[in-house]
Amino acid sequence: xxxxxxxxxxxxxxxxxxxxxxxxxxxxxxxxxxxxxxxxxxxxxxxxxxxxxxxxxxxxxxxxxxxxxxxxxxxxxxxxxxxxxxxxxxxxxxxxxxxxxxxxxxxxxxxxxxxxxxxxxxxxxxxxxxxxxxxxxxxxxxxxxxxxxxxxxxxxxxxxxxxxxxxxxxxxxxxxxxxxxxxxxxxxxxxxxxxxxxxxxxxxxxxxxxxxxxxxxxxxxxxxxxxxxxxxxxxxxxxxxxxxxxxxxxxxxxxxxxxxxxxxxxxxxxxxxxxxxxxxxxxxxxxxxxxxxxxxxxxxxxxxxxxxxxxxxxxxxxxxxxxxxxxxxxxxxxxxxxxxxxxxxxxxxxxxxxxxxxxxxxxxxxxxxxxxxxxxxxxxxxxxxxxxxxxxxxxxxxxxxxxxxxxxxxxxxxxxxxxxxxxxxxxxxxxxxxxxxxxxxxxxxxxxxxxxxxx
Numbered sequence: 001x002x003x004x005x006x007x008x009x010x011x012x013x014x015x016x017x018x019x020x021x022x023x024x025x026x027x028x029x030x031x032x033x034x035x036x037x038x039x040x041x042x043x044x045x046x047x048x049x050x051x052x053x054x055x056x057x058x059x060x061x062x063x064x065x066x067x068x069x070x071x072x073x074x075x076x077x078x079x080x081x082x083x084x085x086x087x088x089x090x091x092x093x094x095x096x097x098x099x100x101x102x103x104x105x106x107x108x109x110x111x112x113x114x115x116x117x118x119x120x121x122x123x124x125x126x127x128x129x130x131x132x133x134x135x136x137x138x139x140x141x142x143x144x145x146x147x148x149x150x151x152x153x154x155x156x157x158x159x160x161x162x163x164x165x166x167x168x169x170x171x172x173x174x175x176x177x178x179x180x181x182x183x184x185x186x187x188x189x190x191x192x193x194x195x196x197x198x199x200x201x202x203x204x205x206x207x208x209x210x211x212x213x214x215x216x217x218x219x220x221x222x223x224x225x226x227x228x229x230x231x232x233x234x235x236x237x238x239x240x241x242x243x244x245x246x247x248x249x250x251x252x253x254x255x256x257x258x259x260x261x262x263x264x265x266x267x268x269x270x271x272x273x274x275x276x277x278x279x280x281x282x283x284x285x286x287x288x289x290x291x292x293x294x295x296x297x298x299x300x301x302x303x304x305x306x307x308x309x310x311x312x313x314x315x316x317x318x319x320x321x322x323x324x325x326x327x328x329x330x331x332x333x334x335x336x337x338x339x340x341x342x343x344x345x346x347x348x349x350x351x352x353x354x355x356x357x358x359x360x361x362x363x364x365x366x367x368x369x370x371x372x373x374x375x376x377x378x379x380x381x382x383x384x385x386x387x388x389x390x391x392x393x394x395x396x397x398x399x400x401x402x403x404x405x406x407x408x409x410x411x412x413x414x415x416x417x418x419x420x421x422x423x424x425x426x427x428x429x430x431x432x433x434x435x436x437x438x439x440x441x442x443x444x445x446x447x448x449x450x451x452x453x454x455x
Contacts (some may be wrong), residue, residue: 016193023185047099050154054140055106057083057152062145082153089141089149092116096138103142112143118153199227206234214242256296263290295417298351299400299424307345311452314342314378318371321353331366332357338373341452344429352425352433353380355418356445360384364442373451380447388437397435398423 060072069085076083094100096115103113116139140152202219209216218238219231267286273279315337325332360367364384371380389397389404396402401416419435426433431449438444 013193015196016189019189019192020186023189024182027181027185043098047096047102050099050138050140051102051106053081053154054103054142054152057081058107058142058144058150061150076152084151086141086149086151089114089116090151092139092141099138099140103140107142112141112149114141115139116141199223199230203230203234210238210241214238214245252299253297256293259293260290263293295421299417299421307348309343309345311341312344312346312349314338314340314371314380314449317346317350318353318369318380321350321357322369324354325357325361325367330357330361332361332369333367334369334371336371338371338378338451340373340378342378342429342449343452344449345425348425349429352422352447355422356382356447359418359422360386360443360445374448376451378449378451380449381444382447383438383444384442386442388441388443389435391437394435394437398433 057072057076061069064072073083073085092114093116094114095117099115100113103115104111107113118137118139138154140154142150142152144150206216206219216238218235221228221231221235223231263286267283267290270279270282270286273282318334322332322334357367357369360382361384364386366385368383369380370383371378373379393404397404398419399416400420403416423433426447426449429449431447433448434446436444436446
C-alpha cells in the first residue's frame, strides 16, 4: 500500500493517469459513436438490398399469370430468397417498422406489408453455402395486386465488400493497430506528465537546497509564463532572505566587535580598583561579558562565513582537532579512518568540531570520537560520559543562549551559543548535526557530512 500511495502522490503520475484515462475515455466514446453510426449505415444498406429484392419478386409475380407464378417462385432462390404463397400472415407481428415503411414507399401504400423475424429458420441448402444450422431470418408478407399473400424468407449472405459482423457497442477492435494506438497514447501522456511536473520538481529541489545553502545559484527564469513567474518569485524570495540574513549578521558582528574596545578599557580601569575582593568579582563579570561578546561574534560568522570552500582531508582535520584537545589536557580519543575528502571551510569546520569536543569534555568529562564512512556520507560521532539531557530538549539546546540550568550556569563559562554555532556551520556545509542520549549512557552528537564525489 505505501508504494501505491507514493505512486499516486507524485504530480507526474497523477497527470499521466488523468491524461491517459481522459484519452481512453474519449477514444472509447468516439469508437462507440462510430460503431453506432456504422451499424446504422449497415442496417440501412441491408434493408435497402432487401427492399430491392422484394420489389423485383413482387413486380415479377404481378406481371405474370397464376400458372407462371410457380416458375417465378422457384427462381427466387437465385436472389437469396425462399418465396411461397400463403393464405394469412400466420400470427406474425411487425418486427421491423423501418423496413416496412421502406417497402411501402417502393411498392405502394395500398399493399398489405408485414415484416417479422423468425428463429430456427432453415433455408434451402445451396452450392457452396450450408444453411443447415438454425438461423434467424427476415420474413416479409406482401399482398400482390390480385390480393394473393406472398411470404418471403430472406437471409442476407455476405458478399464482397459487405461490412463485418457488428460488435457490441463501445467494444474496441483489439488488433495490433489498437495496441499500437494505446502505446503511442501512453507514451504521449507520460511525456506530457513529466514535462508538466518537471518545473515543480525543480522548484522543490531548489527550495530544499535553499534551506542548506542560501547562496545557491538562482533558478533559470525560462519556460512557459507560469514557470517563469514562479522562478522569478522564488529568486526574489531568496534574494530577500539573503539580504535579511546579511543585515542581521552584519549588525550582530558590528555590535560584538565594537563592544570589545570599551570592554578592554573597562578591564584596564578595573585593575586599579583598590579593594581586592571587589576587583576580583568585577573582573569575573567582565570576563563573562567578553566571552559572550566573542561567542556572539563567532555566531555571526557562523551564519555568514566568507571563508572559501576547498578540498579537505577529514581524517587530517580530526587528528589536528583531537591533538589540540589533548594538548589542552582534555580526555579525547579518536577511532576510525575514512580516507575521504570533503569540500569545506577549514577554519569554520574546525570551529564546529572544537565546539562539540569542548561541549563533551566540559559537561561529560571526556569525548570519544568515532569516524566512519556510511555510503556517500562521512559520519562523525562524539560521545561523552555525562548524564545526558531530557529527550524533549534534544532540539531546544540548539537555540541561541539556551542553557540547561541543572548542569550549566554562568559560573561554568558557558554562553549557550556553542551548539548553535556548531549547527549553523554544519548546515553551511550541507551537513546535519543531531543529538541523542546513548543507550549505554552519556550524550552523543552525530555530524553527517557529504563526501566529495563519493570518494
